[in-house]
Amino acid sequence: MFFFTLILPTLAWTQNADFAALFNQGTQHYAAKDYEKSRDAFAKALELDPHNATTLTNLALAQYQLGKKPLAVGLFRKALASDPDLSQARSGLKFALGQMDVKDIPHQIETYETVRRKLLAPVSQTAYLITTALFLFAAGWIWIGFMGQRRRALADETSLPGVPIIGSLLGLGFLLSITLLGLKIYDQSIIRATIVEDKVSLQAAPGDNQATLLDVFGGMEVIVQNENAEWSQVTFPGSITGWIKKSAILRTN
Incomplete structure (x- = not known):
């Protein structure tokens, strides 16, 4: 039931008639359990839009049903690289890995790979850009106001205002966010x-x-x-x- 429900997203975002026709063919063949034809249709659709995360997810499902579990895992990961917010691909990847006996080999647990798995891979670059901009705007607004109050206090020879705690926290949030944004950009350069x-x-x-x-x-x-x-x-x-x-x-x- 998991695979049947996951394969049927709304096709409201189709780019052209050829893509829509191939996508719908793939969906119909999948529903009819003709997984080879479903795979072929989704593969042809990807030729028109190679980074379409939904089509990559659907192709992964068809490959899984054909017994190509490692290939399905790779396609799910490729879908998530295009759209980290696509919950269907994330659920599909988790399900497929859970059905496989993926053997481990001796290796060191690297700090960067841990950070990537927990903080970088699940979040899109756009999300980090927006978050960084919001922190910058909010912190900048508070600190500009603080500097203005400080200047007036110096001019009037009155007591100086206290350092804004919220502004400091927002500044730390900006530094953390821009660091993660830089790591995200770097991570995307790794093949x-x-x-x-x-x-x-x-x-x-x-x-x-x-x-x-x-x-x-x-x-x-x-x-x-x-x-x-x-x-x-x-x-x-x-x-x-x-x-x-x-x-x-x-x-x-």
């Missing part, structure tokens, strides 16, 4: 991908029959460091760096 095969070997060098460093598993998120024609150099956060075939990963941002 992330999801392993879309059930199991793949992380190699010491690109090419066939190279030394295996360790095995990584479907659904794991990695950072892409470098690429050539067929191979990608990736890092599992907090662990080692190695090479895997480009076909084994899906870029999510």
Whole structure:
């Protein structure tokens, strides 16, 4: 029931007739449990709008129903990269990961990755921009008023006004918000991908029959460091760096 209800958003925002037709075809095929045709229709719709978060979510659902769980996880993450506020994609990602036996590998828990997971990934850059602007406006308004009162007090040789506590708190809020905004912009420059095969070997060098460093598993998120024609150099956060075939990963941002 979860998958059936999630696949039926209102299509009030369609850009053109071709996109709308493909989207509706995908939805109808999904409702009829013809998941292959649903997948094909949503994939064609994405060719017209590659970053449409709702279509990415629906394609993820179709792939999940076809048994492509790691690919579905990657598509959900890609949808959330486009729209962190899309609750359907977040619920779908949580559900899909819960249905998978995603194995862990030894790694260090990095502070940045913790901050990213809790504060950066769930919030859009636009939201941080708006929050930063509001803090700046509110703090600036109070401090401008305080400086005016202080100037008048000096001119009249009266007691100086106290430092505005609310203005100070708003100033701290501005500093925190602009720091998070900077981290969000930086994080978007990091190329992330999801392993879309059930199991793949992380190699010491690109090419066939190279030394295996360790095995990584479907659904794991990695950072892409470098690429050539067929191979990608990736890092599992907090662990080692190695090479895997480009076909084994899906870029999510």
